[in-house]
Amino acid sequence: MNTFADFVLTPKQINNISRGFSAKMRSGAAGKRSCFKMLPSYLTVASGKECGCYIALDFGGTNIRADLIELKGKRRAKTLQSTTAKIPSELTCSSATANELFAFVAAVVAKVVPDNNVYKLGHTFSFPVHQTAVNDGILLEWAKEFATSGMKGRRINAMLATELSKLGLDNVQPVALLNDTVATLLAASYSRKYATMGSICGTGHNTAFFDDQQNMIINLESGNFNLLPRNRYDEILDRQSLSPSRQFLEKMAAGRYLGELFRIAIDRKDFSQPFKLDTQTLSNIIQGLDTRFNESECELAVAIVKRAASLVAASYIGVLDYVDDGLQRSHGIAIDGSLYEKMPLYAETIHSVLDEHFGDKSKQINVFLKNKGSSLGSAVAAAIVG
Ligand code: BGC
Numbered sequence: 001m002n003t004f005a006d007f008v009l010t011p012k013q014i015n016n017i018s019r020g021f022s023a024k025m026r027s028g029a030a031g032k033r034s035c036f037k038m039l040p041s042y043l044t045v046a047s048g049k050e051c052g053c054y055i056a057l058d059f060g061g062t063n064i065r066a067d068l069i070e071l072k073g074k075r076r077a078k079t080l081q082s083t084t085a086k087i088p089s090e091l092t093c094s095s096a097t098a099n100e101l102f103a104f105v106a107a108v109v110a111k112v113v114p115d116n117n118v119y120k121l122g123h124t125f126s127f128p129v130h131q132t133a134v135n136d137g138i139l140l141e142w143a144k145e146f147a148t149s150g151m152k153g154r155r156i157n158a159m160l161a162t163e164l165s166k167l168g169l170d171n172v173q174p175v176a177l178l179n180d181t182v183a184t185l186l187a188a189s190y191s192r193k194y195a196t197m198g199s200i201c202g203t204g205h206n207t208a209f210f211d212d213q214q215n216m217i218i219n220l221e222s223g224n225f226n227l228l229p230r231n232r233y234d235e236i237l238d239r240q241s242l243s244p245s246r247q248f249l250e251k252m253a254a255g256r257y258l259g260e261l262f263r264i265a266i267d268r269k270d271f272s273q274p275f276k277l278d279t280q281t282l283s284n285i286i287q288g289l290d291t292r293f294n295e296s297e298c299e300l301a302v303a304i305v306k307r308a309a310s311l312v313a314a315s316y317i318g319v320l321d322y323v324d325d326g327l328q329r330s331h332g333i334a335i336d337g338s339l340y341e342k343m344p345l346y347a348e349t350i351h352s353v354l355d356e357h358f359g360d361k362s363k364q365i366n367v368f369l370k371n372k373g374s375s376l377g378s379a380v381a382a383a384i385v386g
Helices: 011-029 098-110 156-166 180-191 232-240 248-253 255-266 279-286 295-323 338-342 346-364 373-385
Strands: 051-059 063-073 076-086 119-125 129-133 136-139 172-178 197-201 205-211 216-219 331-336 365-369
Touching (some): 011 346, 051 098, 051 373, 063 098, 076 180, 076 373, 098 156, 119 156, 119 180, 119 373, 136 156, 136 172, 156 172, 172 180, 172 373, 180 205, 180 216, 180 331, 180 373, 197 295, 205 295, 232 248, 248 255, 248 295, 255 279, 255 295, 279 295, 279 338, 295 331, 295 346, 331 338, 331 373, 338 346, 346 365
Parallel strands (some): 051 119, 197 331, 331 365
Antiparallel strands (some): 051 063, 063 076, 129 136, 197 205, 205 216
16 A cells, blocks of 8 residues: 555646636636635725724634734835734634634734724634625634534624623724635735735635636635545545535645644554644654654655645646636735745745746746735725725
8 A cells, every 4th residue: 555655646637636726716707516615805906005003803723813003005014013812722612602702802802902092903714704795794614623603694793893892892893804815915915016816825725816807806715626636545534524525625735634634644553633643743754853753654744745735736727727828927826824834845846836837937926925914914904994
């Protein structure tokens, strides 16, 4: 049994995956059945001139971050106050309620509110949300193994406002709700230059793109892409997850799952507890810092990480084919997330897959890290909504 080979993708497979990806985007855009939700954000890209002081809330997959950010216009911003808190696992399981979760979030926000003046708040909420306007929305389904109950049908920013009010913070007004991929794209367009895509490669994985025709950023929820060559370990992981048959790409590419995939594939009695191994372990193994694993297990860790990054690159090729068939223009891909930033081999594999696919034309694609894009993007969204 050659476990390593199960995680290797050929260039032909990568090509097929990207074609499948753009085909599914076309189906989604045409309102046909698709694995992509293609969620409207009701936001366009930033001008770079947005200014004022805003509260930025980043509700991610692992942490909650709140900042007080001053947008200075001229593409510059200053973080005046900042705080981060790890989301306790007791609040993400089904015995916890949405009210308890948002009470925790409101308490984090409270730490950066400087006075009684009115502050508009932009809320980056990193899960699929149904929106009919930019100011609020309803959770479609949890991802990243969250299972908090009592969210069904409830407006997310309204829940946050209620909890803020209980803390006496009626002066903090949640005016915008957006996905982290949308926030990353907004942040890139505010501070740097036009970007075609905003993407997260962290605990979760997803990509948003700017749709010229609608003049709007669209959240693909690309983690749910499902035309993928899955192996027996992917299937075991999916069956054991809290969201079976969903989020196939995310389960092969995102930080929440890579350590678990490795644990399932090495099948060792001393690592029998689910989610016992995380991405930090994989990172240590690849850097030769963890001596508990033999050579073939180390090779496997490398193959899992490279496959993850190759799949993400294939998805970017799919988006580029959809927005600009034949690559006529230049494109920016703004990425945030710990995998892209820190995991050995991840970023370089994305770059090399794009280079191999586009050849000389890959010079037209600028892939860059947009660190803390969700925070800046939240502030920019609040400013745009005004
Ligand atoms: C969520 C997306 C989010 C991504 C990155 C996924 O699990 O479904 O909405 O953008 O994680 O945080």
